[in-house]
Amino acid sequence: MNFGKSATEKAQDAASMYGKQVTNGIEHAVDSAHDAAQNALDNVSGRIDSMQAQAKPAVDRFVARGQELASNAISGTRDAGVRAKKAVSGYASACESYVTEQPMKSVAIAAAAGAAIAALLLLSRNRSNQRTRYIER
Helix, strand or coil: CCCCCCHHHHHHHHHHHHHHHHHHHHHHHHHHHHHHHHHHHHHHHHHHHHHHHHHHHHHHHHHHHHHHHHHHHHHHHHHHHHHHHHHHHHHHHHHHHHHHHCHHHHHHHHHHHHHHHHHHHHHHHHHHHHHHHHHHC
């Protein structure tokens, strides 16, 4: 006649019950840790989205300002080129007029300028030759 559970069976039942409680506790802890990690990730993701939304207008302003500066630089360069072209054209016209009005004087000035340039080239070449000779010694 067996009226109840033996001590071994009671111990097994108690161990099984404690094992289930421990397992449930671990599962609950894992679920809680997962939820906390997911909340932290969502919070970080929300902050990143917020920072991107705040940074975008500033980046757009910087890009627009850079484009404006580049456009101004191109325009300024173009204007300077036009002014230089007009100045050179004016000087060429003045030279042309002078040569037409004073042909002999113009030839004399050109010859003198040519002679001066030739003399400078000869001096430069002689100095270069002297330096080469000095270095070879």
